[in-house]
Amino acid sequence: MLHVLSLDLHTSTRQTEAQIRSLLAHGVTGVDASGVASATWKDLLEIASTAMSEAGRLRCTDLSRELQNRHGPLGTQEQAILRAIDDHTAPVLRGIRSTIGRDLYLQAPLSYRKCSASWRPPRRYLVSGPAGSEKSVVGKEVISLLSRDYFAFGFWVEEFAQPHIDKTLHDGQIPANAKTLATILAAQGASWF
Numbered sequence: 001m002l003h004v005l006s007l008d009l010h011t012s013t014r015q016t017e018a019q020i021r022s023l024l025a026h027g028v029t030g031v032d033a034s035g036v037a038s039a040t041w042k043d044l045l046e047i048a049s050t051a052m053s054e055a056g057r058l059r060c061t062d063l064s065r066e067l068q069n070r071h072g073p074l075g076t077q078e079q080a081i082l083r084a085i086d087d088h089t090a091p092v093l094r095g096i097r098s099t100i101g102r103d104l105y106l107q108a109p110l111s112y113r114k115c116s117a118s119w120r121p122p123r124r125y126l127v128s129g130p131a132g133s134e135k136s137v138v139g140k141e142v143i144s145l146l147s148r149d150y151f152a153f154g155f156w157v158e159e160f161a162q163p164h165i166d167k168t169l170h171d172g173q174i175p176a177n178a179k180t181l182a183t184i185l186a187a188q189g190a191s192w193f
Contacts, residue, residue, distance in 0.1 A: 017041070020041065021034075021037045021038065021041050022037075024036075024037035024040050024041060024071060025037035025076075026075045026076060027071040027072055027073065027074070027075060028070060028071060028076060029069065029070060029071060029072045029079065030070070033076055036070050036071075039070075040067065040070055040071065043067055047063070073187060074184065074187060078184045078187070080175065081174060081175055081176045081180070081181065081184060082151060082184065084172075084173060084174045084175060084176075085153045085172075085174055085181075086151075086153065088153070088155070088172045088173065088174060089143070089152075089153040089154045089155075092154045092155060092156055093140050093143065093144075093154060095156075096136045096137060096139070096140040098134075098137045098140065098141075139154060140154075151185075155168070155172065159171065159172065164178075165178045166178055169181065
């Protein structure tokens with residue numbers, strides 16, 4: 001059986017090339033989606049032409065790590081949402097002080113330290129206590145720990161004093177609703193609660 005693929009790569013319209021470049025641009029992990037997509041297309045053509053002369057077979061894992069890292073499973077819109085959440089998290093974490101002055105570190109109570117030391121997804125903990133008992137410090141430590149390997153984010157608890165989480169996201173200037181955010185996090189193998 002013979003399958004013939006007719007790609008219009010050498011025609012004046014080159015619609016197939018335009019479609020492939022659009023798909024490449026959609027998954028660009030950085031900025032300048034069009035420029036990165038063009039560079040990737042050029043690199044892929046070079047790799048394919050070398051492999052073709054040797055009757056080679058290519059898989060994604062055969063591509064250089066640098067080339068693979070240019071693109072991800074999330075589109076530019078989804079990446080913008082995650083960047084907005086990350087931008088929202090930064091001042092929240094900066095607002096949590098775990099030191100007095102420059103040198104005196106406030107150590108959280110032992111029960112909280114055990115919680116932050118043993119935190120591993122998908123475990124969930126409820127940290128409660130009176131005002132001033134360093135709950136926020138534990139939260140900051142957990143987010144710092146998780147963000148090494150996972151996408152982690154934080155909000156002030158007061159931000160959830162809204163009739164709906166979509167209002168919280170809107171007020172935090174995050175261009176998504178709860179359903180969209182849950183879908184994006186699920187695509188990354190993450191969950192939120």
